[in-house]
Amino acid sequence: MDSSIINVVNLTIHAFLVGSLLLGLHRKIIARIQGRPGPPIIQYLLHTIKFYVKEITFPITAGNPLYIFVALLDVSVWLTALIIAIDLKSSLLIIIGIYVLQKIVEHGCGLSSGSPYGKIGGVRSVFSAAAEVPLFAVVAAIYLTTHSVLISDILNYQSIHGSLLFKMPICAFAFFILLVSKAPNSPFGIVKGKDIVSGYMTEHYGLLASIIYIAEAIAYFALLWIFIAVFIGPWVVSHPLITLAVMVGLTVILAFVNGLTPLLAPHHSVMLQMTIAGLVLCDVLYRLIMGG
């Protein structure tokens, strides 16, 4: 893809709109599973616009510089991920680095507000860093198989050798669990569990909440795209319409998974993610011994 400014703007708008619609669809499907009519699929977009035009408020307990900065950092983090992954098709290691930065955003967002719910959400985001361990292991396994961590090289490898989904099912499963944990109402969604209101987002309101919503829509799109590119292959990501169709399919699967599973307790969530990391590490060891 030509990485001119116009293309990057085009891609950003596409990611935001598609991410918002998919998150709306996700919410609609969960509502149908629960026997409710559910909101229209543009509800996420309506929320974002509503918060964008609302008055901005600052809690008296908030540490204002950090309170504002984390929202801006969130959107910067995911815009960077979008450009590095989709436009430049660069390294998966940078994507991991960006994903780790997201943890700083969640932690800072929760702690800066001064709210006890926000603080618990921030602390839980540190626990849920366990979700990154399988991600590291997945990248290691991909490197052992394709001898590169560049998305462009992985796509080239798949165009010659076929989809990695069938060659590395355990890694694909681990990455899919990452998608599950990032999607709303996830069993691993301890950071924004309903027991702590909205977790780290509890005290963010108005324009700042809107910016975080925009970042989350872009994050959802970027993560789905990376999963499709790394595990399904170039014949999907080279056509925006087919990519969109596969993303809709993945969102339906994610909505069913999240709609039919209860929220795990924080320690169970971490334990399960570490178990998946252990599985992927066994896969990495096997590939090391067998020579890729």
Place this chain on the structure above:
Amino acid sequence: MDLFNLNLAIVLFIIGNFVGLEYSYRRYTTPYTEKKIDKIALILSVVGGLLINTPLYVVGCFLIGFPLGMRPGYGRIEFVVGGIIALLTYLLLNSY
């Protein structure tokens, strides 16, 4: 289809959703309906389903977004009919 045209179709689809939502809230006051079909939404959905496979796909996206965007509990059957027509048209056009 390139990304710009796809974005255009998505924006029109979202506007169709907005219009459908506004229309249904003005027209219906009850929160939920069963076995009742909105004729305007059905016609727009059928036309949208046909147009989505033509060079006027952007208009098709707008029209098919109309029943989907209607308030909760409305427009479901209309959207499914439009979707099936779009799928059948696609299969017919691509079978020759």
